[in-house]
Amino acid sequence: MLLSTLLSRYGITPALAEDPTIKAVTADSRHVSPDSLFVAIRGQHHDGAKFIPLAITAGATAIVTMHDNHSPPIGEHWEGERKAIIIRVHNPAHFLAQAAAWVAAPLPEHIIAVTGTNGKSSTVDFLRQLWQLRGKTAASLGTLGVITQADTPPMPAMTTPDAVALASMLSTLQRSHVTHVALEASSHGLHQHRLDGLPLAAAGFSNLTRDHLDYHETIEAYRDAKLRLFRDLLPPGNVAVINADMDPDTYNALTQTARQCGHILRDIGINATTLRLLEAQPTPQGHIIRVALHGEPLPDITLPFPGRFQVDNALMAAALCWEEDAEAPAVLALLSQLRSVPGRCERVADLSNGAAAYVDYAHTPDALEHVLLSLRPHTRGKLHVIFGAGGDRDSGKRPLMGQIAAHIADRITITDDNPRSEDPATIRAAILAACPHAQEIGDRWAAIEDGLKRLGPGDILLIAGKGHETGQVIGSTTHPFDDRALTRSLAEKVSL
Ligand SMILES: CC(=O)N[C@H]1[C@@H](OP(=O)(O)OP(=O)(O)OC[C@H]2O[C@@H](n3ccc(=O)[nH]c3=O)[C@H](O)[C@@H]2O)O[C@H](CO)[C@@H](O)[C@@H]1O[C@H](C)C(=O)N[C@@H](C)C(=O)N[C@H](CCC(=O)O)C(=O)O
Ligand SMILES: Nc1ncnc2c1ncn2[C@@H]1O[C@H](COP(=O)(O)OP(=O)(O)OP(=O)(O)O)[C@@H](O)[C@H]1O
Numbered sequence: 021m022l023l024s025t026l027l028s029r030y031g032i033t034p035a036l037a038e039d040p041t042i043k044a045v046t047a048d049s050r051h052v053s054p055d056s057l058f059v060a061i062r063g064q065h066h067d068g069a070k071f072i073p074l075a076i077t078a079g080a081t082a083i084v085t086m087h088d089n090h091s092p093p094i095g096e097h098w099e100g101e102r103k104a105i106i107i108r109v110h111n112p113a114h115f116l117a118q119a120a121a122w123v124a125a126p127l128p129e130h131i132i133a134v135t136g137t138n139g140k141s142s143t144v145d146f147l148r149q150l151w152q153l154r155g156k157t158a159a160s161l162g163t164l165g166v167i168t169q170a171d172t173p174p175m176p177a178m179t180t181p182d183a184v185a186l187a188s189m190l191s192t193l194q195r196s197h198v199t200h201v202a203l204e205a206s207s208h209g210l211h212q213h214r215l216d217g218l219p220l221a222a223a224g225f226s227n228l229t230r231d232h233l234d235y236h237e238t239i240e241a242y243r244d245a246k247l248r249l250f251r252d253l254l255p256p257g258n259v260a261v262i263n264a265d266m267d268p269d270t271y272n273a274l275t276q277t278a279r280q281c282g283h284i285l286r287d288i289g290i291n292a293t294t295l296r297l298l299e300a301q302p303t304p305q306g307h308i309i310r311v312a313l314h315g316e317p318l319p320d321i322t323l324p325f326p327g328r329f330q331v332d333n334a335l336m337a338a339a340l341c342w343e344e345d346a347e348a349p350a351v352l353a354l355l356s357q358l359r360s361v362p363g364r365c366e367r368v369a370d371l372s373n374g375a376a377a378y379v380d381y382a383h384t385p386d387a388l389e390h391v392l393l394s395l396r397p398h399t400r401g402k403l404h405v406i407f408g409a410g411g412d413r414d415s416g417k418r419p420l421m422g423q424i425a426a427h428i429a430d431r432i433t434i435t436d437d438n439p440r441s442e443d444p445a446t447i448r449a450a451i452l453a454a455c456p457h458a459q460e461i462g463d464r465w466a467a468i469e470d471g472l473k474r475l476g477p478g479d480i481l482l483i484a485g486k487g488h489e490t491g492q493v494i495g496s497t498t499h500p501f502d503d504r505a506l507t508r509s510l511a512e513k514v515s516l
């Protein structure tokens with residue numbers, strides 16, 4: 021694409037002496053290739069502007085950098101024999117996302133993003149499944165990776181990859197004929213403008229509770245980052261789905277934003293008007309739910325997996341799936357064919373004495389509360405939970421998680437999650453301060469073995485925090501560790 025075309029799409033129409041063809045866009049000087057555009061972004065550790073000379077040496081012919089109120093909006097920079105055109109904008113990260121999407125185009129025609137503290141991965145997984153059941157070629161993209169079909173292993177991804185990687189993944193999906201993509205919008209991703217270039221067909225917002233305050237600092241800033249999905253990214257006139265049972269502050273902010281932006285608002289949940297949950301009756305395998313669509317009750321639906329929160333996520337996926345209201349009953353009828361999401365309230369082992377073990381990805385106070393409350397109705401004996409907290413992440417979550425476990429569980433073991441660069445004993449101590457009667461077993465393997473051995477008839481063991489993860493990060497090393505596989509193999513031995 022010509023530089024002038026790219027700039028004019030962004031609303032900049034300078035008279036350029038030269039108009040180079042831009043073959044690639046990047047914000048990482050280490051990835052600059054010849055004829056590329058380098059966007060200098062100010063991050064937490066570096067100001068990308070200091071890498072401009074390196075980028076030009078590596079072949080960048082155009083540079084986009086932050087407007088500084090002194091220099092003209094367009095200029096040029098020589099690095100030895102090499103010259104690049106310099107363009108100054110007010111928000112380089114926003115520019116990067118747009119430019120990356122234009123250069124990577126065409127992208128899949130139907131892209132939907134889901135945000136919220138908890139439930140993003142589950143919702144996008146369910147949405148992908150629903151689309152596939154309706155005959156679409158669909159993918160989901162997020163914490164669980166890029167998933168295209170049930171029988172192909174997922175490609176790894178961050179929850180929301182950086183703008184360039186995201187555009188490139190979407191372009192790859194488009195080339196393999198994927199038309200429908202459901203992706204997770206993390207608060208980091210929204211705050212850093214990673215999704216700003218995507219033409220969203222619809223968006224969903226599940227809930228907002230405490231997480232990531234290490235990064236956002238205040239809950240207001242965290243909410244504001246997430247609100248960007250509706251406020252800045254979803255085009256007017258498109259479908260916005262919210263869970264009507266979320267906290268009132270976020271609910272009010274979302275409904276007001278949706279109204280101001282002219283979105284078609286749909287809600288789901290006990291307090292909803294579009295898709296109201298009338299009853300969710302737990303069964304040994306999952307739930308039987310009754311819902312009303314715009315006030316009209318529909319036939320019972322069986323959801324074949326446990327976790328009361330998965331009822332909300334499945335309803336949100338359905339409300340994001342139908343395009344016209346007339347399609348809604350057919351979409352809702354498909355919910356009974358959904359498969360569970362790996363590591364989300366997943367029943368991984370049954371012991372010969374009738375006890376069972378579940379693995380879940382609860383790593384926030386709200387998630388831990390939801391999964392423990394979900395498992396209580398299935399517990400005929402005692403409810404035992406094993407969990408820790410990730411290092412280098414919001415430390416305020418730790419005592420809150422301890423408090424919740426102390427209120428709901430009968431037995432608690434505090435162990436290590438991913439300590440990362442932190443001292444694991446200090447993390448455990450912060451949780452234990454709020455649940456002093458818990459036992460402490462730092463070694464996660466030993467904690468799980470101990471938990472399984474202590475299970476009595478009808479007891480339930482919940483191993484929380486790492487879900488689908490297959491590694492444990494200690495320091496900067498990731499050691500192989502898989503709660504699900506380990507629990508299965510230890511349970512076989514314990515059951516003998
Ligand atoms: C906290 C955070 O989100 N950090 C992201 C951020 O890093 P940063 O601000 O430290 O960047 P920086 O190192 O200061 O660099 C600034 C700029 O200089 C560039 N640079 C840097 C070095 C160099 O030699 N040359 C160069 O050009 C960088 O490419 C960048 O554009 O920008 C980087 C480039 O895009 C990201 O890789 C990095 O994500 C890191 C790896 C990360 O761990 N992020 C996590 C916290 C995250 O985003 N997680 C969420 C999930 C959260 C959830 O659970 O909901 C996710 O969406 O995955
Ligand atoms: N709708 C929900 N409400 C409350 N808790 C939920 C909800 N959905 C999921 N959870 C809890 O959050 C955990 C993580 O779920 P999921 O992976 O779907 O969320 P996520 O938003 O993608 O998380 P992450 O921020 O790590 O990507 C689940 O294992 C469960 O404990």
Ligand SMILES: N[C@H](CCC[C@H](N)C(=O)O)C(=O)O
Pocket residue numbers: 179383409410411413437438485486
């Ligand atoms: N996306 C989340 C995942 C947390 C998972 C938990 N096991 C931990 O390591 O804290 C994060 O990076 O904060």
Ligand SMILES: [Mg+2]
Pocket residue numbers: 140141142162163164179204
């Ligand atoms: Mg996720």
